[in-house]
Amino acid sequence: MVNFNTKILFLSIIFLLDLVLAKSNGWITNNVEVHIINALPPNSKPLALHCKSGDDDLGNKTISTHDEFDIYFNEKLFGGTLFFCHFWWNSKNIVFDVYNNHVSKSSEKDCGRLNPDLMECYWKVQEDGFYFGAHRYPPPEYWKKESW
Numbered sequence: 001m002v003n004f005n006t007k008i009l010f011l012s013i014i015f016l017l018d019l020v021l022a023k024s025n026g027w028i029t030n031n032v033e034v035h036i037i038n039a040l041p042p043n044s045k046p047l048a049l050h051c052k053s054g055d056d057d058l059g060n061k062t063i064s065t066h067d068e069f070d071i072y073f074n075e076k077l078f079g080g081t082l083f084f085c086h087f088w089w090n091s092k093n094i095v096f097d098v099y100n101n102h103v104s105k106s107s108e109k110d111c112g113r114l115n116p117d118l119m120e121c122y123w124k125v126q127e128d129g130f131y132f133g134a135h136r137y138p139p140p141e142y143w144k145k146e147s148w
Contacts, residue, residue: 029075032111033120034083034099037068040125044089047125051085051098071098087125092148096130098123112140 038047046062051071063069075081083099099111099121111121112134122133122140129147133140 029077031118032071032073032075032081032099033118034071035068035120035122036063036070036085036098037122037124038063038065040065040089040127042066048088049085051083053081053083087130089125089148094130094146094148096146 036049040047042065044065046064048060048062049069050060051058051069053073056073058071061069071083073081073083079101081099081101082097084095084097086095087093111119113119120134122142124131124133124142127148129144131142132145133142
């Protein structure tokens with residue numbers, strides 16, 4: 001006969017496995033989309049970037065003017081989600097967080113919530129810096145957050 005402690009342990013393991021599976025499918029945490037839009041002048045050199053998190057290295061990318069690079073992920077269960085990118089254009093370069101707890105939930109401007117489980121953030125790269133916006137529809141208002 002199985003004792004009470006063994007039953008509790010078994011049920012706890014099942015619960016934890018359920019929690020891990022739910023987290024991996026975005027059922028508990030938010031799904032996030034970060035969009036980086038190249039709004040540099042036409043016919044200029046492409047924007048080069050390299051984005052990483054603690055879990056993922058997205059490698060080196062280049063995006064032409066009016067194109068965008070998108071990052072899709074789930075927030076970490078207990079907070080601390082971070083994605084940062086290194087950007088290069090002409091002789092300029094900068095590294096900053098494109099998504100973290102402050103960027104996503106700043107009191108002044110934050111990522112847009114499309115539904116209870118999905119947030120989207122927009123970064124528009126221009127000659128003078130990086131502009132942040134919340135939603136694609138209606139078209140976002142952008143606020144300058146970083147300079148080259």
